[in-house]
């Protein structure tokens with residue numbers, strides 16, 4: 465009897481260990497601090513002709529440590545918020561530091577990260593009234609610029625793998641709304657979709673996922689995270705509720721104490737990039753919850 469109890473205890477410990485080992489943990493101290501003695505990726509500015517806007521538009525691109533044109537890479541399109549431009553992630557989130565550190569620990573698949581300007585209009589600066597209707601509209605117009613101008617440019621000029629399973633889209637706030645809006649309505653283009661603190665531009669769940677069975681079949685990962693103290697939480701929450709009702713697997717991570725800032729967005733990038741372009745186990749998705757922050 466005693467042996468049986470011991471056996472059961474050992475089994476429980478191991479089964480618990482194996483499930484918790486398989487999930488990506490939230491960031492801890494040092495994840496965003498530049499380290500010495502590791503390899504670094506490279507940030508460049510690129511410029512592409514946009515038929516959508518009728519201008520040459522700029523984007524930043526991060527190529528990983530060890531990058532070579534002799535290999536092929538998946539690509540993550542990483543989008544900014546309403547007050548930002550193509551520099552917002554770089555200046556506010558230092559994704560190059562987070563990713564260099566993750567590569568040093570062998571925790572991410574080598575990928576190219578493209579940081580575009582998601583305000584598709586002639587003057588795409590973040591100046592003046594950032595809430596002006598034409599500027600907000602330009603965040604929706606960016607879908608065309610992305611699909612018809614930027615992605616073809618990247619795939620022509622960089623060694624990118626050109627299929628849906630090797631394209632991811634994620635962003636913060638307005639960029640989170642864009643990522644879910646564009647990603648979920650173009651499942652032939654993207655299999656990995658992430659929204660960090662998605663803004664009110666996020667379409668209604670019924671519009672985003674009109675055919676839950678199709679979404680379920682095609683999507684590899686849908687990630688939504690948001691701070692529980694963020695005034696925009698309800699936009700992620702209502703999407704999560706709908707997805708849950710329709711049994712569409714997704715990760716919904718509400719971060720205790722989190723507000724609308726780069727603490728949540730950097731953690732989103734840290735966790736999301738470790739999950740993409742790899743085999744996924746959707747049975748672990750419900751383990752991504754606020755208990756991870758205890």
Ligand code: FER
Pocket residue numbers: 544545546547600636637638639663664665
């Ligand atoms: C709004 C509130 C917030 C809105 C957009 C935002 C378009 C975007 C915030 C951000 O990107 O940080 O009402 O309407």
